[in-house]
Amino acid sequence: MKKLLTILAFVALIFTVTACQNNNRAAAGSNQHTKKEAKYYCTMHPSIISDKPGTCPKCGMKLVERDSVNKK
Numbered sequence: 001m002k003k004l005l006t007i008l009a010f011v012a013l014i015f016t017v018t019a020c021q022n023n024n025r026a027a028a029g030s031n032q033h034t035k036k037e038a039k040y041y042c043t044m045h046p047s048i049i050s051d052k053p054g055t056c057p058k059c060g061m062k063l064v065e066r067d068s069v070n071k072k
């Protein structure tokens with residue numbers, strides 16, 4: 001009986017450790033995702049966004065910076 005309890009405790013410990021590791025990994029991933037913010041977008045197609053200056057693949061218009069629009 002004592003051996004069974006030891007095994008159960010060991011399994012519970014492993015479950016806790018792996019759960020913590022998964023939580024940490026998910027948190028780090030979401031942080032990276034929110035940090036990577038797209039700054040440039042097409043005025044005609046707001047769904048076209050880029051993190052660096054360029055042109056819209058749909059209409060060829062120059063992508064404008066989101067910050068410059070807010071400053072107006």
Ligand SMILES: [Zn+2]
Pocket residue numbers: 042043044045048056057058059060061
């Ligand atoms: Zn466009």
